[in-house]
Amino acid sequence: MEDKTLYERIGGDDALRLLTDKFYDLVFEHELISRLFKSDKDEIKEKQRLFLTQFLGGPQLYSSVHGHPMMRARHMPHVITEDDAVAWLQCMSAAVGQLPIDKELKDELFDRFPRTAFFMVNS
Numbered sequence: 001m002e003d004k005t006l007y008e009r010i011g012g013d014d015a016l017r018l019l020t021d022k023f024y025d026l027v028f029e030h031e032l033i034s035r036l037f038k039s040d041k042d043e044i045k046e047k048q049r050l051f052l053t054q055f056l057g058g059p060q061l062y063s064s065v066h067g068h069p070m071m072r073a074r075h076m077p078h079v080i081t082e083d084d085a086v087a088w089l090q091c092m093s094a095a096v097g098q099l100p101i102d103k104e105l106k107d108e109l110f111d112r113f114p115r116t117a118f119f120m121v122n123s
Helices: 007-008 012-027 039-055 061-066 072-073 082-097 103-110 114-119
Strands: none
Touching: 007 103, 012 039, 012 082, 039 061, 039 114, 082 103, 082 114
């Protein structure tokens, strides 16, 4: 089990599809951060799925389609505050909580996000 990536241990692509669906159901309705997600919702979810696949140790799908992630640079056109990062993390925590995996694995998965979320803060 220890040889498997986090991507594999949470359930691979099926789990990430579920996670991105649950997450964006929350994000698109969130009063603070929904403003950051105004382009095509299916495209946003697909980019997130591709990125998370790579981020969690799966195939390099995001890079093969969109090039190097450069996530901070890609987010720079949007004003992102610490409150936005907290709201994003709250949505992600709720979405992770809905995955059919054990609590230890949920915690390990969620722990991957705070550093990245706060790295996106630019205002």
